[in-house]
Amino acid sequence: MSENNSxxxxxxxxxxxxREMGIEPYGGxxxxxxxxxxxxxxxxKTTKDELALNEISYRIxxxxxxxxxxxxxxxxxxxDASGKLQVYFKKNLLDEEGLAIFDKLDIGDTLGISGxxxxxxxxxxxxxxxxLTFLSKSxxxxxxKWHGLTDVALRxxxxxxxxxxxxxxxxxFEVRSKIINAIRLFLTERGFLEVETPMMHPxxxxxxxxxxxxxxxxxxxxxxxxxxxxxxxxRLIVGGFxxxxxxxxxxxxxxxSTIHNxxxxxxxxxxxxxxxxxxxxxxxxxxxxxxxxxxxSLQFEYQDLKIDFTPPWKRLSYVEAxxxxxxxxxxxxxxxxxxxxxxxxxxxxxxGIHSLGKMLELLFDTGVEPGLNGPVFITDFPTELxxxxxxxxxxxxxxxxxxxxxxxxxxxxxxxxxNDPQDQRGRFEAQSQQRDSGDEEAHQMDEDYxxxxxxxxxxxxxxxxxxxxxxxxxxxxxxxxxxxxxxQMRPMATPPSPPSEQxxx
Numbered sequence: 001m002s003e004n005n006s007x008x009x010x011x012x013x014x015x016x017x018x019r020e021m022g023i024e025p026y027g028g029x030x031x032x033x034x035x036x037x038x039x040x041x042x043x044x045k046t047t048k049d050e051l052a053l054n055e056i057s058y059r060i061x062x063x064x065x066x067x068x069x070x071x072x073x074x075x076x077x078x079x080d081a082s083g084k085l086q087v088y089f090k091k092n093l094l095d096e097e098g099l100a101i102f103d104k105l106d107i108g109d110t111l112g113i114s115g116x117x118x119x120x121x122x123x124x125x126x127x128x129x130x131x132l133t134f135l136s137k138s139x140x141x142x143x144x145k146w147h148g149l150t151d152v153a154l155r156x157x158x159x160x161x162x163x164x165x166x167x168x169x170x171x172x173f174e175v176r177s178k179i180i181n182a183i184r185l186f187l188t189e190r191g192f193l194e195v196e197t198p199m200m201h202p203x204x205x206x207x208x209x210x211x212x213x214x215x216x217x218x219x220x221x222x223x224x225x226x227x228x229x230x231x232x233x234x235r236l237i238v239g240g241f242x243x244x245x246x247x248x249x250x251x252x253x254x255x256x257s258t259i260h261n262x263x264x265x266x267x268x269x270x271x272x273x274x275x276x277x278x279x280x281x282x283x284x285x286x287x288x289x290x291x292x293x294x295x296x297s298l299q300f301e302y303q304d305l306k307i308d309f310t311p312p313w314k315r316l317s318y319v320e321a322x323x324x325x326x327x328x329x330x331x332x333x334x335x336x337x338x339x340x341x342x343x344x345x346x347x348x349x350x351x352g353i354h355s356l357g358k359m360l361e362l363l364f365d366t367g368v369e370p371g372l373n374g375p376v377f378i379t380d381f382p383t384e385l386x387x388x389x390x391x392x393x394x395x396x397x398x399x400x401x402x403x404x405x406x407x408x409x410x411x412x413x414x415x416x417x418x419n420d421p422q423d424q425r426g427r428f429e430a431q432s433q434q435r436d437s438g439d440e441e442a443h444q445m446d447e448d449y450x451x452x453x454x455x456x457x458x459x460x461x462x463x464x465x466x467x468x469x470x471x472x473x474x475x476x477x478x479x480x481x482x483x484x485x486x487x488q489m490r491p492m493a494t495p496p497s498p499p500s501e502q503x504x505x
Contacts, residue, residue: 004140004141007140007141008139008140011106011137011138011139011140012139014104014106014137015104015137015139017104018100018101018104018134018137021100023097023100023101023134024134025134025136025137026134026135026136026137027112027133027134027135027136030059030061030112030133030135031059032059033059033060033061033080033112034058034059034060035080035081035082035083036060036062036078036079036080036082036083036084036085037082037083038082039058039060039085039117039125039127040083040085040125043056043117043125044125046117046125047119048118048119048123051117051118051119052118055116056116056117057114057115057116057117058114058115058116058117058127059112059113059114060078060080060085060087060112060113060127061078061080061110061111061112061113061135062078062079062080062084062085062110062111063078063079063080063108063109063110063138063164064076064077064078064105064106064107064108064109064110064111065077065078065079065084065107065108065142065164066107067105067106067107072090072091072092073088073089073090073091074088074089074102074105075087075088075089075126076089076105078111078113085125085126085127086120086124086125086126086127087113087115087126087127087128087129088115088118088120088126088127088128088129089102089129089132090128090129093128093129093130094129094130094131094132095131097132098129098130098131098132101132101133101134102132106137106138106141107138107141107142108138108140108141108142108164109134109136109137109138110135110136110138111132111133111134111135112132112133112134112135113127113129113131113132113133114129114130114131115127115128115129115130115131116128116130142161142164142165143161143164143165149161149162149165149166153489155169156481156486156487156489157489157492159485159486169482172471172475172477172482172483173483173485175294175471175474175475176467176471176475176483178293178294179290179293179294179467179470179471179474180247180467182289182290182293182294183247183267183286183290183467184247186286186289186290187243187245187269190243191242191243192243192244192245192269193241193243193244193245194244194245194246194247195233195236195241195244195245195246196246197226197229197232197233197236197246197248198226198232199225199226199248199249200214200216200223200224200225200226201223201224201225201226201227202221202223202224203224203444203445203446203448204224204226204227204444205227205228205230205231205443205444205446205449206227206228206229206230206231206388207227207228207230207250207252208387208442208443209227209228209252209253209254210252210253210254211224211225211227211251211252211253212224212225212251212252212253212262213225225251226248226249226250226251227250227251227252228250228266228268228464229246229248229250229266229268230268230388230462230464231446231449233245233246233268233269233270233462234270234417234449234452234457234460234462235449235452236270237270237272237457237458237460238452238453238455238456238457241272242271242272242273242458243269243270243271243272244269244270245267245268245269245270246267246268246269247265247266247267247467248265248266248267248268249263249264249265249266250263250264250265250266251263252264256488257480258478258479258480258481259409259469259472259480260480261468261480261481261484261487261488262488263488264466264467264468264480264484265466265467265468266464266465266466266467267464267465267467268462268463268464268465269462269463270417270460270461270462270463271460271461271462272458272459272460273458273459273460274459274460274461275390275400275416275459275461276379276400276401276402276414276415276416276461277400278461279402279414279461279462279463280313280315280377280402280414281311281312282463283377283404283412283414283463283465284309284311284312284313285311287309287375288309288310288311290470290474291309291474294474295474298310300474300476301476302406302407302473302476303407303476303478305373305407307373307374307375307406307407307473308375309375313374313375313376313377314374314375314376314377315376315377315379315402316376316377316378316379317378317379317380318360318364318378318379318380318381318382318398319333319334319360319380321364321368321372321378322360322363322364322367322368325363325367325368325371326342326346326363326367328342333360334356336356336359339356339359339360339363340359342363343359343362343363346363346366346367348362348363348366350362352438355384356382356384357382357383357384357385358384358385360382360385361382361385369405369408369409369410370408371408372405372406372408373405373406373407373408374404374405374406374407375404375405375406375411376404376405376406377402377403377404378402378403378404378405379401379402380392380395380398380399380400380401380402381398381399381401381402381403381415382397382398382399383396383397383398383399383427384430386399386401386415387418387427387428387430387431387443388415388417388418388424388427388443389401389415389416389417389418390415390416390417390418390419390420391418391423399415399416400415400416401413401414401415401416402414402415406473407473409469410466410469411465411466411469411470411473412463412464412465412466413463413464414461414462414463414464415461415462416459416460416461417457417459417460417461417462419453419456419457419458419459419460420453421450421453421454424449424450424453425450427443428443428444428445428446428450429445431443431444431445432444432445468480468483468484471483
């Protein structure tokens with residue numbers, strides 16, 4: 001029997017012994033508990049004499065994360081969602097049930113404890129236990145105390161254990177929640193209505209992406225998991241809502257990397273009677289507010305970069321960015337042959353790319369984007385690359401579109417929405433031709449959306465912001481898996497092995 005299996009067997013024996021003594025190892029409700037942070041905040045500076053004089057009693061509950069036995073006594077640290085507190089067990093203070101629990105106690109067990117506060121000889125605030133209630137028996141040991149759970153793959157697969165062993169991980173997701181709450185408050189205070197749109201679409205739309213396919217048995221039809229909510233949100237603008245947003249889950253059947261997960265969270269919002277210039281200023285205000293709410297500052301570090309959200313942010317056109325990076329003229333960027341020659345000189349492969357827009361996209365994605373530490377707005381994308389964006393009146397081959405880049409990553413994508421149904425139909429037809437040529441991510445024809453446009457979409461500006469990437473930025477995480485509680489993982493042939501035990505001290 002392996003060491004871990006032996007430890008599990010010992011814990012099961014303790015569980016059975018508790019039941020034989022009439023003690024349920026998986027208890028029920030535990031009323032009257034107080035969060036540990038309230039105790040440490042209120043009495044963190046209270047002296048030993050003051051505690052002895054007032055005899056302050058509390059009921060607490062949490063997981064045992066350390067345990068040191070000394071014959072008829074023991075010290076333990078209990079952790080709940082708010083923090084941790086030391087507990088002192090002394091056998092002559094416990095009743096018969098408390099004694100039984102004390103003898104069968106392991107690190108990882110969850111207890112309810114009643115007792116009074118005092119300070120130890122080392123002046124640590126401590127709860128002296130007088131009554132114990134068993135709430136949950138842990139059948140597996142926790143990770144070894146000093147090294148925690150360090151195997152990255154195991155941390156993602158066993159996130160529950162990661163949260164127990166690595167308290168800093170929990171803080172990341174607390175910040176994530178604050179970011180989403182700050183976004184929701186910012187938008188609702190400015191007259192936006194939060195809405196919900198379908199997650200299963202008859203036609204995948206709103207982005208260039210490969211969808212996941214499912215099947216509805218009753219309807220006898222294939223459906224697609226949402227790649228973006230855009231076309232449904234714009235239908236709502238047609239219907240008379242003027243400001244809407246959705247914090248939504250999207251699904252794209254694409255690669256997995258440090259910045260890509262097949263299932264991810266996006267914010268999308270739409271403003272009637274606005275354009276992309278308004279959205280750039282709006283985005284600066286939104287991001288600045290989020291940083292202030294979560295970090296308390298507009299300046300912060302991400303990896304080895306210094307990021308400053310103080311407006312205004314740099315604005316650079318798509319062609320200007322390529323021109324500056326590759327040291328070619330903007331006129332050359334409109335010459336298909338010269339752009340093709342530049343791609344070959346740069347050691348890149350065309351791989352069947354023939355159009356000027358796709359060539360420029362290759363240069364931008366591989367050469368320009370990684371160096372955009374920003375924040376910087378890249379504006380005026382080629383029409384070929386923006387099938388849902390409004391054309392610039394003075395340059396119809398370009399669109400009123402921007403992407404926001406920070407730390408070499410796209411964080412937001414926005415544009416003045418294309419509201420001309422005839423132009424939109426022509427763009428869809430061009431996308432259909434690209435699909436026929438093998439581009440699986442090209443947009444499909446959507447007659448229902450075109451019909452909605454024919455009823456009249458007012459001038460509208462819309463934006464999508466990657467919540468996961470924004471959380472990465474504000475929590476200084478290098479991988480998207482560190483900001484998603486349960487990232488997608490390749491299945492293992494055998495279940496993961498639990499980590500080494502944290503032993504009693």
